[in-house]
Amino acid sequence: MIRALFAVFIFLASIGSAFAVLPDEMLKDAALEHRARAISQELRCLVCQNESIDDSDATLARDLRMIVRERLTAGDSDAQVIGFVAQRYGNFVLLKPPFQADTVLLWLLPFLFLAIGLFAAWRYFKQPGADTLELENELLKGD
Amino acid sequence: MTFRIATLLPVSLFVVMGMVLAVGLNRDPKILPSMLLNHQLPQFDLPPLDAGNPKMSSDEFTGKGLTLINVFGSWCVSCRYEHPLLMSISKDPRFKLVGIDWKDGADEARQFLLQYGNPYALIGADVSGRTAIDLGVSGAPETFVIDGKGQVRLRIPGPLTPQIWDQQIEPLIREAQKAL
Known part of the structure; x- marks a missing residue:
């Protein structure tokens, strides 16, 4: 019983973060979208500094997610996309420092x-x- | 019993770590170094806030003395806090103060400037927020000091205060005056 309640609680707690990426942001190409998610998880949101842009609901994070997807659609490699953001915001945005x-x-x-x-x-x-x-x-x- | 330097090691390590951490505690982690510092201002072209006014292009800041670019928005609370200071410096002939209206509605921005006054010689509307991202802006207000060569000399994240003005911006203005 307690276990079931716990599972429900965990599920409810996960909803908030699972929906930071809005459906209209997602790319139709599943492979590109998968890469975009992976890149987004490595980039720090500058508004709420301990969240990745993938987790954050901040407008700036949303804009950066869109830029990540735009660059990927334009044919950039993962490193180029991360470089594009790091060039503007510095290595601080990389959740894994080089x-x-x-x-x-x-x-x-x-x-x-x-x-x-x-x-x-x-x-x-x-x-x-x-x-x-x-x-x-x-x-x-x-x- | 012989005296060994090794017994001092933990103490000295503790002192060194304490000093490093004390410095870290007194630094504001929200203030990040700008990637643009001493670099050329990135290219941008922004439409004016009011149709009929000239657009704002990054090219026009080169060869014209000092420019202050202030990123603001009518939605931004701390912009109201720094606004009186902007109003008081707006008539200073030693530099040009321009504004980038960041992710804002035109009507709201006009209302904001009507209510608090318009300190800007030129206003570019960055509705999509792309120019702000190119500038590495993470929040409003943010102020950039651009020298006559079009290089970014200073970036102040957060509201300007008289203290910041006197200690960081005024010296750059004087330096630019000397160069003239």
């Missing part, structure tokens, strides 16, 4: 911290054991 000079820290710091963590863990688990073993040996010798 790997370049000023984003090196962003991409590599997690790996650096993982390495530091692994090293610390290795030190922590290895040394005490070795120390006590040496101590034990010394004590045994002393006997």
Whole structure:
């Protein structure tokens, strides 16, 4: 019973976001429309900054979705369409930031911290054991 | 017990991170750098708000001294907030203030200007919002300072304030005056 209610709730909650893309925006060509959706999900809406333009109900997001579809219809590649928007609004609109000079820290710091963590863990688990073993040996010798 | 530099490492890391995050906290994430800064103004051609007036073309901002382009809309609440400032600077002969009426109805825009005054020497109507997107506009109001070469020298997202005017725009006006 609770599960069924939960399912209904999840369904209702999903309606809002599922309908940001209005039917009249969609392209007739299913393959192009599929690409447009995928591109839209990677572009940040500038009005409500933590939503993609695919999720956002903002007018600017709608206009950008139309531009994405226009460019695709005109024969642009996915990268060209994303470049068209990024040229105007900067890399900030890319929900997945590119790997370049000023984003090196962003991409590599997690790996650096993982390495530091692994090293610390290795030190922590290895040394005490070795120390006590040496101590034990010394004590045994002393006997 | 021997003193080891390694014991200072976590503390120094904490201090460095604290400083980085403190800077981050004090920056407004809504203010994005303009892609157009120090670049040529993109080409556009906008019909006038009132038929009979000249259209607004990006070409006419080159070779004519400083131009301020203000993106506004009658629907925009913070435009009302900055409007008195625009009115007070509109008679300044050192630059030309023009307006882009963004995604607006012509009647509403005319009503807005009738009610609050018209500070613009020229108004282009960007009904589709395409020109605003070419300019990288994300919300109204937004103001661009264009120099005599047609290059974007400054972009102010959000309403202009006397403080922004004195600290950021006035120096550019003086610089342009010297160049003349």
